[in-house]
Amino acid sequence: MTKIIQVKPPRVFSELKPWLQDHYQDLPKRLQSVAVFAMHNPDVIALNTIASISDQVSVTPSTMVRFAKSIGYQGFSDMQAVFQESMRHVPQPYSERLNSMQRSAGREQTVLSQFTQAAAESITRLEQKVDESALLKASEQLAQARMVYIAGQGRAEPVVAYLHYTLVKLGVQSVVLSGMPHSMADKARMLQTDDVLLAISFSPYTANTRELVDICLLNKAKVVALTDSTLSPIARADDFHLEVLEDEVSGFRGLSATMCLALCLAVETGRVRAELDKKLNT
Structure with a gap:
């Protein structure tokens, strides 16, 4: 029986990678391979059906569901929503990053x-x-x-x-x-x-x-x-x-x-x- 990680997983994708890294060793070997694929191919997880993703990872759809539940999500769709959130936060152009920094520096802290x-x-x-x-x-x-x-x-x-x-x-x-x-x-x-x-x-x-x-x-x-x-x-x-x-x-x-x-x-x-x-x- 797959051990379920009891700690509540992140709802923000940028926090998922370091969080999953910390819990990686708690997963069975088969689910570790799914974790590696998911972290290397977040766009695939975000934009495809569970059947298509399973085929690319070479596992069954039930394994994808088991993976999602094992890391604390309610199911695959619940986990996929976090990956879909990542698509709304693609890397910003440097000009936008600079503007964002200047706004926050002016309100709270200096750049230094x-x-x-x-x-x-x-x-x-x-x-x-x-x-x-x-x-x-x-x-x-x-x-x-x-x-x-x-x-x-x-x-x-x-x-x-x-x-x-x-x-x-x-x-x-x-x-x-x-x-x-x-x-x-x-x-x-x-x-x-x-x-x-x-x-x-x-x-x-x-x-x-x-x-x-x-x-x-x-x-x-x-x-x-x-x-x-x-x-x-x-x-x-x-x-x-x-x-x-x-x-x-x-x-x-x-x-x-x-x-x-x-x-x-x-x-x-x-x-x-x-x-x-x-x-x-x-």
């Missing part, structure tokens, strides 16, 4: 206070929830690598640049995977089993970074992923992944906690690498 508060809350969450054993394991994988290849696009690009700079300064050989998507894919296929791909991607997740992770895992090259959710498409059971979630301000997401985690990862990698080099030289 909004961003510093979001940064502080994000870093506090990181300190409370980061899995330090996972951080150490990821650092060990990077330290033992012949070469670390770093990939990420969009909002992840500053993190890629910072990690590359810091790792090189710490004596860890690393390069940035860049170029056209097909070129990056070709480079990923050349990674050897003693290389590591350090992949960075955040919601809504870039297809190219996901493809690079798929290629490397298929070819038995190790992957360390830095992302924002257990349900992220680059967070797999067969890789090493770290999670960090940033608070938003009028649709703007900073990188305060992300950069903090990236620095910790790089420093831990440098420390482990130094220990390995010391053992080799004694």
